[in-house]
Amino acid sequence: MTAEQTAPTDDRAALVEHIRRLGVVHGRVTLASGREADYYVDMRRVTLDGAAAPVVGRVMRELVADWDFDAVGGLTLGADPVATAMLHAAAATGERLDAFVVRKEQKSHGMQRLIEGTEVAGRRVLAVEDTSTTGGSVLTAVEALRSAGAEVVGVAVIVDRDTGAREKIEAAGLPYRWAVSAADLGLG
Numbered sequence: 001m002t003a004e005q006t007a008p009t010d011d012r013a014a015l016v017e018h019i020r021r022l023g024v025v026h027g028r029v030t031l032a033s034g035r036e037a038d039y040y041v042d043m044r045r046v047t048l049d050g051a052a053a054p055v056v057g058r059v060m061r062e063l064v065a066d067w068d069f070d071a072v073g074g075l076t077l078g079a080d081p082v083a084t085a086m087l088h089a090a091a092a093t094g095e096r097l098d099a100f101v102v103r104k105e106q107k108s109h110g111m112q113r114l115i116e117g118t119e120v121a122g123r124r125v126l127a128v129e130d131t132s133t134t135g136g137s138v139l140t141a142v143e144a145l146r147s148a149g150a151e152v153v154g155v156a157v158i159v160d161r162d163t164g165a166r167e168k169i170e171a172a173g174l175p176y177r178w179a180v181s182a183a184d185l186g187l188g
């Protein structure tokens, strides 16, 4: 969220409950960045849950309703179900939103793509993520998208851990929004 976007919706409240119930794990963990933390938010348990995924799609679409883009995606794997949830949420309202997947490494056979799915060159795209800690993962996706000729309009994540992602993403010249904060989950 941003300071201007504080009005909770029923969907957002439901999403917070889904994440609390399915995703929050207490205990010492090593994160993608190599940092150590006292809790983990296993967002795949949320974004791949049959009841929670449609809520994810609606909440994330609402979060960026004033941004102009027609394709969505991010670095595999966390971003993938977020993007497809948004695609299906758009379709459910008669709108069209395409999706893409940024691989961690270029595929070495077949079409040898780094970015799978819809063509991104020359298009306005949204980069998404399930959770951001340092912002490093989503910025890897942003770099690949920019190299492929896409215009990245911003970054949106479900859960922001409030551990530096916002500063890093904004320093890359991108607006950054999140649907749920660590504080919303009673964490941090």
Ligand SMILES: O=P(O)(O)OC[C@H]1O[C@H](OP(=O)(O)OP(=O)(O)O)[C@H](O)[C@@H]1O
Pocket: 032, 033, 075, 076, 077, 078, 079, 129, 130, 131, 132, 133, 134, 135, 136, 137, 138, 165
């Ligand atoms: O903001 P960051 O410091 O980059 O950390 C967040 C990243 O960590 C997790 O993915 P992970 O690397 O565990 O891989 P996965 O999505 O392939 O499971 C999560 O899905 C984000 O992509």
Ligand SMILES: O=C(O)c1cc(=O)[nH]c(=O)[nH]1
Pocket: 030, 031, 032, 033, 039, 040, 041, 042, 043, 131, 132, 133, 134, 161
């Ligand atoms: O930084 C990470 O690796 C990370 C943190 C978190 O809470 N959830 C997650 O899936 N990854």
